Amino acid sequence: MTTNMTRQQALDLLRKYNKESFHILHGLTVEGVMRWFAREEGYGDDEEFWGQVGLLHDIDFELYPEEHCKKAPELLSQAGVGEDMIRSICSHGYGLCGDVEPVHQMEMILFAADELTGLIWAAAKMRPSKSVMDMEVSSLKKKFKDKRFAAGCSRDVIKDGAERLGWTLEELMDKTINAMRSCEEQVAKEMEGIQQ
Helix, strand or coil, X not given: CCCCCCHHHHHHHHXXXXXXXXXXXXXXXXXXXXXXXXXXXXXXXXXXXXXXXXXXXXXCCCCCHHHCCCCHHHHHHHCCCCHHHHHHHHHCCECCCECCCCCCHHHHHHHHHHHHHHHHHHHHHXXXXXXXXXXXXXXXXXXXXXXXXXXXXXXXXXXXXXXXXXXXXXXXXXXXXXXXXXXXXXXXXXXXXXXX
8 A cells, every 4th residue: 555645745635625624633633543543453554545544534525515435536536646545535435425345454444433533522522631531431432322412423334334343342442542542632733733
């Protein structure tokens, strides 16, 4: 897996099509999460590729929400992004807004963790610390069971994602919390720089 962009070029590409800070924050968070998983799952040599897939996975969502994962190939190929990265990015919408099935370990992790990072982020905002650093799986599971909480985060996709990976829901939650802890500070710093 090779990327033909620098990390800065990938970030510039995300910001070309995304102006809302929430979408940039989500891209940076999923990038950090995917980098952690690449190292954790034994794909350290592909960390840059995994990270850029995470960073760019929602490139078309802000401007083309009705065409999410359908407009992305056009935007990405115009920027010279390779076919393998485009395929991986589009696979996270499987069953929701696309028919590219996640098959590689990285694609299955993106599919599972993307929705879950949204749920974890929403849960972290409710905590006195406003952080994932002190979040426990048990408290996240309570939020997961409350269908009204962060209702936009698909529980079915999260469960399906865990099953595809052969992990329990608790394992997926624990790993994704740890992945978000690994990048929380860096993401916050980068957002400060972007918002100035």
